[in-house]
Every structure is written in structure tokens, then in C-alpha cells.
Amino acid sequence: MTLAGENTENQILIAARDVFIIKGYEGARMQEIADQAGINKALLHYYFRSKEKLFEAVFSEVAANLFPAMKHLLEAEIGIKEKITFFVKMYLKALHENPFIPAFVINTLNSNPESFLKYIKKSGVNPILLQTQIEDEVSRGLIRTIKAEHLLVNIIAMCIFPFVARPIVQTIFNMEHDEYQAYLEDRGNEITDFVLKSICI
């Protein structure tokens, strides 16, 4: 009988994710990942060949979980307000489970923008859909006049920032670890609230 995550490969993926979360790609050490997985360093290379391939495996797993759900939501036939509400909830959940993603994406962007865009295109997620819907609802007077380019950037920015800038936000507002967790939990409703209050007529 096999429990989920019992096999070595999965143990490695879990450990790698945990270490990448805390240390980032550059800061992460193969030794630390091995220790955390309770196995030997050589075994990491046996399973994943290199640090880069290991990271890609971790990243792919996240993308495989996030993109389809995102695609499904963006294509759903519901009003923009509902869509925003669900989007924020889903996006924050994904960030909560994988807080290292934004930093990685941002670092990637600065040196290699194409690779990320390739991922998005491959996933079939099409942000233009949302843009069209926003323009449509604005013209029908369902929400106030606002450019989609600003509204979408605002939403994503508010979701991502507390994860990227966690240490500084936490310290500035003098929060303990658990308090910050609660703060992050709060943000789902707060962001949705903040946005809807701004765009409703």
C-alpha cells in the first residue's frame, strides 16, 4: 500500500518546494533540499539531473494546477464582479501555497521575458477575454469607466505584493508570523471589497 507522497520522487518535490519558497532559486542549496527530503544529495541528481530541472519540475507542477483553473474562470459566463471575486480568491490561494512564485517570475522577467509568456500562451489562458468583458460592462454602465489595463494591473498588484514584500510589511506593521498569516487570509475579502467599492456605480 502506497500513501500519497511516500515515494522518493514526491518527497523530493515537496522538500524542494519548501526550500525554494524560503531561499529562492539562487539561495536554495541542493544539500538542504536533500536533508529536508531525508535522502542523499546524489539522489536529487538521480531523479532530476540538475538543480534547474528540479526547479522546473516544481514550477510545472504549480503551473499545471493554476493555469487550467484560471482558464476555466476567465472563460466562465458570469459578471465581471463575480469573476473578480473568484479570481482574487483563487489567485491568493495559489500564492499562499507557493509564495516563491512571484519572486521567481519577477527575476525571470528581468532577464528572460519570453519564457514566461511562452508558458502563458501554452496554457491557453487569454487575458484579452477579461479586457473585452471589462470594456463591455463599462459601456453597458454596469461598472464605472475604467481602463482594463489599470483595473487588471491593480488587482494583480494587490494580490502579489504582500507575498513578495512579506518581510518588510510584516516588520513595518510589527506582526508575528501567525498574525501575518491571518493578515494574508484577510486580504481575499479586503481586495475584493476594495475593488468593488471602487468600480461600482
Add this chain to the structure above:
Amino acid sequence: MTLAGENTENQILIAARDVFIIKGYEGARMQEIADQAGINKALLHYYFRSKEKLFEAVFSEVAANLFPAMKHLLEAEIGIKEKITFFVKMYLKALHENPFIPAFVINTLNSNPESFLKYIKKSGVNPILLQTQIEDEVSRGLIRTIKAEHLLVNIIAMCIFPFVARPIVQTIFNMEHDEYQAYLEDRGNEITDFVLKSICI
């Protein structure tokens, strides 16, 4: 006669800043900084002793430019709405002149959180002031109920994000370089508008 940046020490600081911005602390290589500065690797250590000290020197310079104006604004005796309006304007202007700051800070956070917090404290900037003012104006019914921790993070997030994620935003919305410049110019009013529409009663 000495031009600014002519001396070696300054050249190193400029080069180091550029490399730290792109690669982060862990990813940055002393060799690359030396190359960029057009000098030898050993000279880096002659001037700054270690990579860490070099990093701190770079950070000091950035902080010295950013913080004083911020401090002045935060302590001004004006309403929160006006303060937000000025803050966004000032912050975006600083970002426009130094678009490297956000990536710099974000990369810093992941590897070296303490150094940044040290500088905030040293600068005398006290975010608690703003927090207090927000709580005060909420209780006096001047703005709707909202936690300062959320409002402040929202504002800063919306300012920073388009600079950090420029390549991806630009590509997703299919903008040319000049269009994106115009977009960034727009954001000052858009963000202020977005926030005030959300928090006004």
C-alpha cells in the same frame, strides 16, 4: 576638475547597483560587477572589503535618496486624501526616475531582509504615523472603515507593480515602448482615483 562618477569608487557603486538590480544579491557575481565597472575584481575588495559591504553601500545610496522626501510628506499636517494624492504622485515620480528601485528592494528582501529594515529605521520614516492618521479619519467618519495595513499595502502595490512587471504587462496588453510610458504617466491619476473612489463615503 572631477566629473560625477569619474572616480573608481563611484564607478563601482554604479556597476554594483546595476548588477544587483538584475541578478539579486545571491545571483550577482563580483566578476560581473568588476567587468561592468571596467576594473579588476580585486579592486572591489580593496574598496569595499566584501560583497556584503558593497551591497550595503549601494543600498545606502538608494535609501538616502528615497527616504527624506517620504518622511517629510508622512509628517505633513494634511488630510489623508490629500496625503494619498501627493504620496502617489511623489512615489511614482521617484519610481519613474529610478525604475530599478522596486526590483532592487524585492531582490534584496529575499536574501537580506534585515538590511532594508535597518535603513528604514535609520531614515526616521515612520509608517505608524500614517496608520494612526488612517485610524483617526476612519473613526471620525471621513473615510469608510478600512484597516491601514490593507490600504497602505494596496496603494504601494499598485504603484510598484507596473515597474516590476513591466515586460509582462507590456506584452500582455500589446503595448509599444512609448505606449507603456504613457500608461505609466496615466497611473498617477488612475491610482489616486481608484483609491479615493473606494474609501470615500
Add this chain to the structure above:
DNA sequence: GTCTATACTCTGATAGAC
């Protein structure tokens, strides 16, 4: 102050026994 050469350390990756 600036250089070349080099010591030392850390870490990703491999070889090979079991």
C-alpha cells in the same frame, strides 16, 4: 590605487560500490 596570480571554500554534479 591598480594589477596578476592564487588560496580557500562552497556547491552542483558524477563515479562507483552495494
Add this chain to the structure above:
DNA sequence: GTCTATCAGAGTATAGAC
């Protein structure tokens, strides 16, 4: 599949000539 031992390379830092 898993381990121990070790290599090769990169990177920080230093020594010492000029």
C-alpha cells in the same frame, strides 16, 4: 534505488608586485 566519496567549477577573498 540509495549510498559514500570525490571531482570540477565557480566565487569570494587575499597576497604581493608595481
